[in-house]
Amino acid sequence: MRLAYWMYEGTAHHGVGRVMNSMRNVHAVFHAPQGDDYVTTIFTMLERTPSFPAMTTSVVSGTDLARGTIRLPETLRQVEEKLHPELIVVVASCSTILLQENLEVTAASANLDADVLVYDANPYRMQENGAAEGLFSELVRRYAAPHPLTERPSVNIIGPASLGFHVRHDLTSLRRMLGTLGVQVNVVAPWGASVSDLRHLPAAWLNIAPYRELGAGAADYLEGQFGTPALREAPIGVQPTLRWLNTLVDTLNEIGARRNGPVVRMPPLTAFSLDGMSAPSAVPWFARTADMDSYTGKSAFIFGDATHTVGMTKFLHDELGMPIAGAGTYLLREAGWVREQLRGYVTDAQFLVTDEFQTTAARIAELRPELICGTQMERHTARKHELNCMVIAPPTHIENHLLSYRPFLGFDGADVIADEVYTTCTLGMEKHLIDLFGDAGLEHDDTVAVEHGDVVTKTVEVSAVVNVASAEVAASEAVTVSPGQSVIWSADAEAMLKKIPFFVRGKARGNVEKYAREHGIMLITADVLLTAKESIGA
Amino acid sequence: MSPKVQFIREDGLYHSFCGLVSVGWLYQKIKDSFFLILGTHTCAHLLQNTLGVMIFARPRFAVSLLEEGDLSASQPDISGQIAEIKREHNPSVIFLLSSCTPEVMKVEFEGLAHTLSTPELPVLFVPASGLDFTFAQSEDSVLQALLPFCPVAPPEDKRVVFLGSVNDAVAEDFVMEAARLGIPVAGFLPAPHFSELPPIGPGTIIAPLQPFLPKVASQLRNDRNCTILSSLFPFGPDGCRAFWEDLAAEFGIKVDLAEREAAAWDRIASHTELLRGKKIFFASDLLMELPLARFLRACGAEIVECSTPAINRRFHARELERLEGVRLVEQANFDRQLRDIAIHRPDLIISNMITTNPLVGHGLVAKWGTEFAFMPIHGWAGVNVLATTFTKAMRRHATLDPLGLDPVWTTGMMPSAPGDVIPLTQ
Numbered sequence: 001m002r003l004a005y006w007m008y009e010g011t012a013h014h015g016v017g018r019v020m021n022s023m024r025n026v027h028a029v030f031h032a033p034q035g036d037d038y039v040t041t042i043f044t045m046l047e048r049t050p051s052f053p054a055m056t057t058s059v060v061s062g063t064d065l066a067r068g069t070i071r072l073p074e075t076l077r078q079v080e081e082k083l084h085p086e087l088i089v090v091v092a093s094c095s096t097i098l099l100q101e102n103l104e105v106t107a108a109s110a111n112l113d114a115d116v117l118v119y120d121a122n123p124y125r126m127q128e129n130g131a132a133e134g135l136f137s138e139l140v141r142r143y144a145a146p147h148p149l150t151e152r153p154s155v156n157i158i159g160p161a162s163l164g165f166h167v168r169h170d171l172t173s174l175r176r177m178l179g180t181l182g183v184q185v186n187v188v189a190p191w192g193a194s195v196s197d198l199r200h201l202p203a204a205w206l207n208i209a210p211y212r213e214l215g216a217g218a219a220d221y222l223e224g225q226f227g228t229p230a231l232r233e234a235p236i237g238v239q240p241t242l243r244w245l246n247t248l249v250d251t252l253n254e255i256g257a258r259r260n261g262p263v264v265r266m267p268p269l270t271a272f273s274l275d276g277m278s279a280p281s282a283v284p285w286f287a288r289t290a291d292m293d294s295y296t297g298k299s300a301f302i303f304g305d306a307t308h309t310v311g312m313t314k315f316l317h318d319e320l321g322m323p324i325a326g327a328g329t330y331l332l333r334e335a336g337w338v339r340e341q342l343r344g345y346v347t348d349a350q351f352l353v354t355d356e357f358q359t360t361a362a363r364i365a366e367l368r369p370e371l372i373c374g375t376q377m378e379r380h381t382a383r384k385h386e387l388n389c390m391v392i393a394p395p396t397h398i399e400n401h402l403l404s405y406r407p408f409l410g411f412d413g414a415d416v417i418a419d420e421v422y423t424t425c426t427l428g429m430e431k432h433l434i435d436l437f438g439d440a441g442l443e444h445d446d447t448v449a450v451e452h453g454d455v456v457t458k459t460v461e462v463s464a465v466v467n468v469a470s471a472e473v474a475a476s477e478a479v480t481v482s483p484g485q486s487v488i489w490s491a492d493a494e495a496m497l498k499k500i501p502f503f504v505r506g507k508a509r510g511n512v513e514k515y516a517r518e519h520g521i522m523l524i525t526a527d528v529l530l531t532a533k534e535s536i537g538a
Numbered sequence: 539m540s541p542k543v544q545f546i547r548e549d550g551l552y553h554s555f556c557g558l559v560s561v562g563w564l565y566q567k568i569k570d571s572f573f574l575i576l577g578t579h580t581c582a583h584l585l586q587n588t589l590g591v592m593i594f595a596r597p598r599f600a601v602s603l604l605e606e607g608d609l610s611a612s613q614p615d616i617s618g619q620i621a622e623i624k625r626e627h628n629p630s631v632i633f634l635l636s637s638c639t640p641e642v643m644k645v646e647f648e649g650l651a652h653t654l655s656t657p658e659l660p661v662l663f664v665p666a667s668g669l670d671f672t673f674a675q676s677e678d679s680v681l682q683a684l685l686p687f688c689p690v691a692p693p694e695d696k697r698v699v700f701l702g703s704v705n706d707a708v709a710e711d712f713v714m715e716a717a718r719l720g721i722p723v724a725g726f727l728p729a730p731h732f733s734e735l736p737p738i739g740p741g742t743i744i745a746p747l748q749p750f751l752p753k754v755a756s757q758l759r760n761d762r763n764c765t766i767l768s769s770l771f772p773f774g775p776d777g778c779r780a781f782w783e784d785l786a787a788e789f790g791i792k793v794d795l796a797e798r799e800a801a802a803w804d805r806i807a808s809h810t811e812l813l814r815g816k817k818i819f820f821a822s823d824l825l826m827e828l829p830l831a832r833f834l835r836a837c838g839a840e841i842v843e844c845s846t847p848a849i850n851r852r853f854h855a856r857e858l859e860r861l862e863g864v865r866l867v868e869q870a871n872f873d874r875q876l877r878d879i880a881i882h883r884p885d886l887i888i889s890n891m892i893t894t895n896p897l898v899g900h901g902l903v904a905k906w907g908t909e910f911a912f913m914p915i916h917g918w919a920g921v922n923v924l925a926t927t928f929t930k931a932m933r934r935h936a937t938l939d940p941l942g943l944d945p946v947w948t949t950g951m952m953p954s955a956p957g958d959v960i961p962l963t964q
Contacts, residue, residue: 003619004582004603011580022953033638035556035668038584040892050899050948051955059550062641062669071549082873094578095638095669098609123579124606162953192953395586 006357006377008330008395012121014039015131016091019139021053021162022190027085027114028055031072031103032093046401047163054085060096072103073110080112086195087115089135094123115195117142129213129305129331132161136190137217143198144222149205153252153264154184156204156228159215160191165308165394166408167191169416173407174208177245180271181264183252189218202226205255206248210234210409212306212334229255236311237319238281238414272411280411283418287320298370298425299325303352303360303378304393306334308408310341312373312392315417317345325369328352328360357381368507371425376400386506390424487516492526543858545849545866552872553892554823554847555588556668557676558635562589563912564680565598567703570731572629573599575666576616576645577637588891598627604639613650614640620654620661630732631687632659633680635666642669660687672847674750674825674911677703681727681754684735685761688727691739697724698785699736699764701755702748704916706730711919712747712772719786719793727754738762743788745781747772747916750825752853770856773826774833774925775802778918780856802921809925812932814838819884821875821893822907823847828857830888830910831864834928842882845870886932899948905931 013030017039020028030036037057043049058075076088090107092099103118110116119138121131157174160167171191178185186204187197201207201222207230209219219230229251235244245266252264272280279285286292300322302313309329316322327346329338335353342351352363361381364372372382372389376397382389391400392408407413489497500508515532516524524532558581561573575581582601602619623632634651651663662683666676681701691697698721700712709726716723725736727744738744742764746755748771755766769784770777779799786793803810818834819842820827827846835841845867851858858866872893879887879902887904889897897904905928915924 001605001608001614001616001619002603003622004579004601005597006586007579007582011583013580014583020954024954026954033556033668034550034552034554034672035558035584035638036580037553037892038555038588040553042587044892044895047952048895049952050896051952052893052896053952054954057552059552060669061550062667065642065669078873093638094580095642098639098642124609127579190953 008355008357008375008377010042010128010395011039011094012123012126012128012131013091013093014042015126015128015133016089016119016121016135017043017053017055018128018132018162018164019135019190020055020089021049022160022192023054024192024194025083025085026054026087026089026195027079027083029072029075029079029088029090030055030057030093031090031096031101032057032060033095034059034061036093043162046396046398048401054083060093065099070101070106072106076107076110076112076116080110080114085114087117087139088112090116090118091121092123097123130333133214133217136161136214137221139190139195139198140201140218141221143195144201144226145199146226147200147203149255149259150184150186150203152184152262153182153206153256154186154204155206155208155231155248155252156186156201156222157188158201158207158209158218159211159213160188161214162191163394164191164211164214165305165392165396165400166406169405169407170210170409170413172405173410173412174210176412177241177272177410180267181245181249183248183264202228204228206231206251208248210307212310212337213331234307234311235409236308236413236417237315238283238411239318240311240314241281241410241414274412281414283319283414286418292320295320295322295425297323299323299367300371300373301325301364301367301369302327302373302392303329304373304375305329306331306338308373308393310338311408312417313342313345315414316371316373316421319414320418320421322371324350325367326350326352326363328354328363330355330360330375368510371421388424390420487513487521488523490523490525493524493529496526496529543851543862543866545868547868548871548874550869550871553890554672555890556584556638557666557671557673557679558584558637558668559588560666560674560676560680561585561599561635563703564633564677564728567705568631568728568730568732570630570733571598572623572627572632573635574616574619574623574632575599575601575635575637576604576614576640576647576650577601577635578604578639580639581637598629609639609643612643613645616650617654620659624659629659632661633664633683634661635664635676638667638669641667672825673823674748675848677748678751678753681751682757684728684732685738685754685757687732688735688762689737690762691724691737691742693740695724695737695739696741696743696789697722698743698745698788699724699738700726701744701746701758702751703728704747705914708914708916708920711917715782715917716785719782720791721786721789738764740764743767743785745769745785746853748826749829749854749857750848752848752850755853768856770832770860771829772917773829773915773920774836775799775806775918775921776836776860777829777833778802778921798918802918806922806925809929810837812929813925815840816885816932817842817882818886818888819875819879819882820844820846820888820907821870821872821879822888822890824890824907824911826910827888827907828854828861828866830907832857832860833924835861835864837925841865842884843867843870843875843878845875886928903931903935 016028020026021043040053040055043053056079058072090103107116107118119135160171187201207219207222207228209215209230209232222228223230231248233244235241249264249266256263269280270277300316302309306329309327313324313327317324324345327342328351339351357377364381365385372378372387373392375393376391376395379389379391406416512529512532521528565573602616608614636647647663651661654661664679664683666679713723729735740763744758744764745767758764759766767785770780772778772781779795783793783795816839818839820831825847827844831841831844841864843865849868887897887902888907889904891906891908894904894906913923913927914920
């Protein structure tokens, strides 16, 4: 047992909900106490669903347990009567699984027309990703049927699911590139797929399965059972996208050659741009501009799921030239794969595997990198330490669910990520001017700085999923407190510190305190500050 | 005494939160407390998603996480976590909340809390599991756990204790208002600190501020032989007038707040004009529905249905009187409610966080009730906030252009329903 404040991954039943809420005309029924229905909120609020997510909680109450009542068959009948889903997936909760009921028998007693699958998602062994991946693989095994390949070259896009990180945008980016190549999309699953779409999966020539977390198992099964090759890389960044496109074209043409099918030709790269006549991505030129000189030496720390941690680390290092201070993942079962992928990017000491946020927070506090790429959790840690952070992986916050086109995959994604890095990091040339001439009227008090980087504080009433604590957040974070402060600042030193631009002040304070501690100084005077500045070169 | 108001009990809320969510405001209210939930990953995931990101400023609540290996132990050992909490947070009291899994495991919570409790740091058991408790009901459990720590007041100590958590500013308003009327105040349950619990004895008048506390009210009556004020809850001009007049009467003070009430109605006239004649449907789960519906009815609105997780004939007696003739439903079936909503097409639905966006997606105006639990809507000072909270969504929808009525604008927003919205009428 341990004390938990925050979980990176959601629960198993949330993973089931994500798959079911992605698909058409299917339904999830949770055999659970009423409170377990909270997962529905995550869909209705974060994805702002205009209709009811395809999930129902079949309530188990204390009275039911005492009386031996089981409402599941009645709930199943109500769901069928109202929605007529083709498939209903039943799962137990962390509490009801201990009752050791035979849900197969109970569900069968409802005598439904729908296909009913009692999915054995043990919440003590599975979390969100494991349950989603396991269920989706099981559905593919259950429904995928032999099918002749399509006439023209086609692919399935496997893995996008409800509440996946920027998946809607990624899907658009992939579709755009496939459209440019003239490759058909046979099925996208689970996002928007019906049971009959799953039956047609084997008609595609190739499976695109870019997400390590979801779809990899289904791609393996389709390859083993139907011989459909899979493209498993995530095209994050310009170079990986080019390689991905070339592999895609080559693989399709190999298959085409065997069946005398049409040849897929790689068009001029400008064809991939939004206007069809420019560079497909502005990143290669952007990275070489004088502006980016001020990024030289800025270090990054990347922490998230497997797919985005690997993609982002390589992108920042290979395409923006940033040194990597460290990287890691909270997906313990993917740690080996991530480690392998990042060999040459980070040392073993720089690699972090943990599902406890406090450990990640401590690493960040120790490294104080110029850029943190993390989850919503790291964003908070960063804010506490006045560091820059962009969110690159779930769990997310409502402000990560924006309306505009913001893919991470493909050429379009490379531009989006580079923009996000650029606007997240502190200024370039302007920073030098401020350093030289003082604050140049840009002085903000810390409250403003917090609000500036944090839309939430203004939207207390709007972002309910995350709103309750936000007023408190603004208040608690407005106070600048140095963590573990044991040294004292004199008034003149404080005044001097105030002259340092606000966005680097936290770092300067930390450095000076570290210097003071190392030199056994308890009181930081203006003189100590000056000496420290010289010594550190800050 | 009161007429036998009829209400319907259905087969349960399909969309609701469990009792653990009250931690979200109680840990802020009781500033030297720590809330420890003996639970699972599900409980932790629930809290972080419904209460927001909780790691700011070291929240004083956490989950003692039951993992697979812990399931076989009949009595889990959480002494290590208690020590950690003591070390890291140094609280004056720890509330140990039950959740569904340990309830199913039949963990003996009373005994567990008792063995962990010390005179310096009491560990108090709070039943809160989703098997039995909805939303704010667990505050009732927390207050019951606190009651033994309230000093016993002598019979001659005739003062009021306000019952239910309100924020400190609202509490201040109530103290000042009581002073104006000459009502002596002993304090609040809960108090901002564990050491400040009010003395309660046979002379104490308990004035309930929140409608979800019937059990602690009845326990107060039994254990301390005090008087529980039976009045309206202090929401809206009508509620405030009744509350203060009745409370003053308990102290032999006769006041007529008719003018005060009229002035308050006057101040919210622009809201009541909008609400008059409007059809309003309650499909929420926050347990404040009865007084809110009573206020809206006094505004001239038509309450199509008022559902709430639990109705208590004694604790809610005065509210129920005012709601005579309104369709009242306990533990409503949400599917049935959806069918009725499709028939009645209410002008405003008080929903919850789970159902609001989908209801709006069906072309309705919905307002999540959860907000009422976190807004300062109590007392005279809360009247305007209360009225505004109801009309805000209606006004906003009225000012928006009519494009929202065309389903094209929600097309593709949801992967499971691309291209169309499931119609309400089938």
